[in-house]
Amino acid sequence: MLKSELASHFNHALFIPELKATNKEAVLKELLNLFVQEKYIRNPAIVLEMLHQRETLGSTGIGKGVAIPHGRTVAASDVLIAFAKSSAGIEFGAIDNKPVHLFFMVIAPPNDEGNVYLQILGSLMPIFNNPENCKRLMAVESFEEFIGIISGE
Amino acid sequence: MAMNDLERLVSLQDLDLMIQEADEVAKLGFAMTGYAELQKAREELAMQIRKPLLSRYERLRAKLKRAIVPVKNDICLGCFLRQPTSLAARGREDEQIFTCENCGRMLYWLD
Numbered sequence A: 001m002l003k004s005e006l007a008s009h010f011n012h013a014l015f016i017p018e019l020k021a022t023n024k025e026a027v028l029k030e031l032l033n034l035f036v037q038e039k040y041i042r043n044p045a046i047v048l049e050m051l052h053q054r055e056t057l058g059s060t061g062i063g064k065g066v067a068i069p070h071g072r073t074v075a076a077s078d079v080l081i082a083f084a085k086s087s088a089g090i091e092f093g094a095i096d097n098k099p100v101h102l103f104f105m106v107i108a109p110p111n112d113e114g115n116v117y118l119q120i121l122g123s124l125m126p127i128f129n130n131p132e133n134c135k136r137l138m139a140v141e142s143f144e145e146f147i148g149i150i151s152g153e
Numbered sequence B: 001m002a003m004n005d006l007e008r009l010v011s012l013q014d015l016d017l018m019i020q021e022a023d024e025v026a027k028l029g030f031a032m033t034g035y036a037e038l039q040k041a042r043e044e045l046a047m048q049i050r051k052p053l054l055s056r057y058e059r060l061r062a063k064l065k066r067a068i069v070p071v072k073n074d075i076c077l078g079c080f081l082r083q084p085t086s087l088a089a090r091g092r093e094d095e096q097i098f099t100c101e102n103c104g105r106m107l108y109w110l111d
Helices: A003-007 A024-037 A044-057 A113-127 A131-138 A143-150 B005-027 B035-047 B051-064 B085-093
Strands: A061-063 A070-072 A080-090 A100-108 B068-072 B106-109
Touching: A003 A113, A003 A143, A024 A044, A024 A080, A024 A100, A044 A070, A044 B005, A044 B035, A070 A113, A070 B005, A080 A131, A100 A113, A100 A131, A113 B005, A131 A143, B005 B035, B005 B051, B005 B068, B005 B106, B051 B106, B085 B106
Parallel strands: A070 A100, B068 B106
Antiparallel strands: A080 A100
């Protein structure tokens, strides 16, 4: 997936420049609440349950201060991504046991045309191999600035 | 929050999709250490679902891959047939489980 295509899946309404949450459960709920507010999801409890189960399978805290909670659910009709940042960092049970600052929540329906969901997950991962990207995302304040980084500008 | 039958079935299908796709997601670089725990969670959830309903779910899943499908704008996203207006109104509010008259899948209203 091209960086520009990945960038097109983000949405201004699903962007939190500074999280209120201070723990893992609260982060998941704060991010999910964005989807509810924007009427993308009607029943957050079902989606939250799915996200909990996904964390059972293995932490989505991939290290380097990044977490990508994700999953498919019947309660979603489109592939959606929310982004949030925590300057203070949150204990998320990440694989490197370090606090997480950058959160990308990816929610998808049971099937999607072209398997965009897996393509998005695959396209997000390499972004964090570049420490400069993580540093810039950590300092991001606006959606436009964020999209610039994701687009590779 | 206590789940109703439909919500339990949706969660079960979400779990089945997760288990089914775990290898592909692991290949992308995600750590997958809790496969056995997830299988156990699946068994525990299945035990909370009434047997006839669970059997129906398993039959549909074996035949059509997805037993439960979302309904958006009154369209079944399994076979893309428009659902009758009367069914749509009840499907949104009732806890009763409705099926698509065309494809037979169980329906979950998104809106």
